[in-house]
Amino acid sequence: MAAVPAAGVALTAYLWETPAGRFFSDEDAGFVAEVAPVLATRLRNGLHPRFTDGDAALVGDPVDDPVDDPAEPGTIILDEELSVVGTTGAAWRWIERLGLARPGEIEPLPTVVYSVATRAALSRAQGAEPPTSARVCLQAADGQWTVVRAAPLVGAAGGYVLTLEAARPQDVAPLLMQALSFTAREREVATLVIDGLSSEDIARALFISVYTVRDHVKAILAKAGVSRRHDLIAVLAGNTQSR
Template sequence: MNSSTHSRIANGRAALLSQSAKATDALSMFAEASSHLRRLLPYDAAVWRVTDPVTGMMTAPIRAENLDEDGCAVYWESELFTENVNLFRDLARSTVPVAGLHESTGDLPARSTLYHSFMKPRGLHDELRAVLRVGGRPQGHISLFRATGRAAFDGDEMKLISSLLAPLAKQLRSFAEPAPQEVTESPHGPGLLLFSAEGQLLSANDDALGYLDSLPDGPAIATAQGLRVPAWVLATAMKARAVAQERDRGQARARVRTRTGHWLVCHASCLRDADGRLGSSAVVLEPAKSSEIVPLIVDAYELTDRETEVTQYIARGLPTGEIAAQLHLSPHTVRDHIKAIFEKVGVSSRGELVGKLFTEYYSPLAEKGMTRFRTG
């Protein structure tokens, strides 16, 4: 790489991070980052996803560029049941969470089932995938694709992507910071959707229909019932089946905000028929309790493990002396932790802290779940 090219890339990277840092929500951040990245590292299609930082599951919002939504189920079926190259779950724990398909297969992409089932039918020849990770937790995924006839992603391009991951992940993490809104009673009980082993929607209760109407727009799967089920909901059902079959591990669980800003949790399990064989997968949508959301909020404020412990004791109403005894610290040290917590969260009292972190619902983000684009 000559000095002119190096300077152009360095300036472009700085501009990408500067503009992305001004974004107020995940979707606009994805748009800014993609617009600048495409000038530095050409690609023909892309998907930018938010993930649940605790479970690593895909959730909303998602930005897809030059891809049809019909391939969502194909992509995740390959990821969960057949693929053995560059799995997101492995990348999330990798020292460098970036990989190219050609680079990983020794320029033999046909070794990948994803290549056969998803990429080749769409005229795509290489994929660069990365995990947006900070503090050891995945905040999002990036998939960049190049069409047949283009050169594969090279080492310098993967290094460029790697240098962007932590700052972009940190920005994504910040979007979980809440602005409290009035707590309201959910009009629905638990929503239940039942999927066949093949991923077809079999049935859904009325509460599930209500929740589906409240979810952010995004890639969706058409069903025989005339419903459009978000791709990430189907992916949660598929994850539960993969775990039951011992093809995958972890939790089939993800948190998402509705269009009105309330948090839902989506979790799934694979049922067994009377003969003991794996049968349908049940997906439940229901309001998320504070205990589901607080880890995301605490992470967004960049509290340390010790500060998180102190915050939990504050929420329980313990005075400084008792917190010190519980943590085997001096009262002075606990007061220092409390001061640091107040500064990070932007509060001035214990009551404000508890109210800001432990409320059930938070104000809506200014985003739709996904926007689909065509680029030149």
């Protein structure tokens, strides 16, 4: 274990064995010490309040955009070093809507955006073919669920494309089912309820009795804090006003 003070934040790095059974080397520990200032800055600034209209312009700030569709997905292009290549105006609108602070001119994107991009970068670094994408669901102050996705770009130039857009029910439902402590069988039943199946159809699909389905549905409704199926569907789609 090594404690690394950096940028006013004491980072504690735990150096454990690799999957191959080898301990990290002094060179690995030195790398951690080198990146600690960047990590510390992102961690500290990620706790800052959101920027206001009076703040100084940052790299990638959008110009006036006549199109202001709140549902329009936002796009961010990063190079292989995770530096910003370009953004759309919609990307910054989603970031503002989520209340995410932008650290500064050198690191202009919120910490969570870099985190998702890093997960995609790790897939490429580990040799996955094709490299897998990464995503995270976030909830804005108005209750709107948003998905941030990062996918490696194909081609010699490399880099990554990130999208920010409204989450679909299938993006949010698994997360909320886990948060509501649904059992594995309850998750199966709830998924079929979302698909619009009746108790009889669910029973046939899962090879259980209709009475068992009804018991599961009753337990699911209680955990979700609703009394009707269509309210359950709304809750699992991220509509908190239905509870």
